Amino acid sequence: MTETMVWVDGRLVPSHLATVSALDRGLRSGEGVYETLRVREQRSFRLVAHLDRLQAGAGTLGIRVDPATIRAGIAAVVTANDHLGDDVVVRVTCTAGPMDLTTPFPGTGVGPPTVVITAQRTRAPGAPPRPPARGRLVDLRRELPMIKSTAYLLSLVAQREARAHGASDAILCDPAGRPLEAATANLAAVVDGRLVTAPVSAGILAGVTRTALCEVAAGCGLVVEERTLEREELLAAEEALLTSAVRGVQPLVSVDARAIGDGAAGPVTARLRATLDALIDATAEPLVLSRPADG
Ligand SMILES: Cc1ncc(COP(=O)(O)O)c(C=O)c1O
Known part of the structure; x- marks a missing residue:
């Protein structure tokens, strides 16, 4: 090998x-x-x-x-x-x-x-595509959330708790218990046909993929609302999703074992994913910059 x-x-x-x-x-x-x-x-x-x-x-x-x-x-x-x-x-x-x-x-x-x-x-050869996420609300907050720090203990503890309860992803909350972001991804939900995602000022990482998602949302006919979701609002959302550089857009189909929407990847998430994937394909930046031709 x-x-x-x-x-x-x-x-x-x-x-x-x-x-x-x-x-x-x-x-x-x-x-x-x-x-x-x-x-x-x-x-x-x-x-x-x-x-x-x-x-x-x-x-x-x-x-x-x-x-x-x-x-x-x-x-x-x-x-x-x-x-x-x-x-x-x-x-x-x-x-x-x-x-x-x-x-x-x-x-x-x-x-x-x-x-x-x-x-x-990214995935082991022959491995099936990543399944939709199942979230678990965990009442923990990252330190200095705007920094992508190697001090990762809190995310790790939260993620272990989520896994121990059969979920794939911990969803971290603010001091009032409102869901902010996952341990390694940003969170958004479709509420009344709008895309709702917490603002960076609420104490989340300014995800690169989240920014791109908000940019493509308008092209998918969605108004973006940057505000913190209430816990019950997330649970009652039409659809929910996670974003990160590794996952792109991933449907979030349940939280605390309660189905979001009909408990399967929804049409808005599918449209956002397809649009973002197309943007990624079209605009991904080369690792090595080509030098301008001599002369
Ligand atoms: C806490 C947290 N939020 C959000 C993200 C997603 O950020 P990006 O889209 O830049 O990968 C990550 C990525 O690791 C993360 O650790």
């Missing part, structure tokens, strides 16, 4: 040799950010938006990342792992680098940040 190659601080190495410092601040205190992108045939939808969000989140934590280097790293990882096929999920992780043990908490960084880029198959 061909070994997966991993990009670590500018070098491609076989995965069993891919290591970072034991003093890494990402390891010690979760000081890091990440991005997850889907790459098909060397192109990725809204690659620049993902790199911008990575850079902004890193900047908030005082981590300096160079988007051009990361872009080159993504291209290198995808090419080095062509045995995975032409539809892969790429994860970019940037942490604050090794800790200087001579300084008190929270310490200052020594040296450059740590950057790790990996690629994996």
Whole structure:
């Protein structure tokens, strides 16, 4: 079997040799950010938006990342792992680098940040398409929700609780118990023929796919309402859906074991999915920018 190659601080190495410092601040205190992108045939939808969000989140934590280097790293990882096929999920992780043990908490960084880029198959060969999502409301909130941080414990605990109750996805709520977003995806619902999704100011990640969904909604004849859904409103919605770079648009067919709509993927979700898939196909950005012709 061909070994997966991993990009670590500018070098491609076989995965069993891919290591970072034991003093890494990402390891010690979760000081890091990440991005997850889907790459098909060397192109990725809204690659620049993902790199911008990575850079902004890193900047908030005082981590300096160079988007051009990361872009080159993504291209290198995808090419080095062509045995995975032409539809892969790429994860970019940037942490604050090794800790200087001579300084008190929270310490200052020594040296450059740590950057790790990996690629994996989107779905195992021959695996059936991803089934619709089944949600479970979990009364937990992410810390600093606007940052796509590697401090992922809350999402993990929420997701385990959801799975233990037979659901596929935890749906995190605001302090008033209103559903905001899933542990790894944004949430939207069709209510009275409108597409309702929580505003970023409510404490959700500004999902790249969510932004694109709101853009295509008008073309699908839908008015977008950015406001927080009430719990009962979600349960009584005509349809509901989750979005992320990996899933695209995924129908959400039940919440807390109660069917949304008629408990199956609905026509509005199907239209949104088809429209977004077409946009992704038409506008996905190449990993490697072609150089202008000489002369
Ligand atoms: C908490 C959370 N919300 C939303 C998303 C979806 O964001 P995007 O569409 O940019 O992948 C993610 C993706 O991982 C996430 O972790």
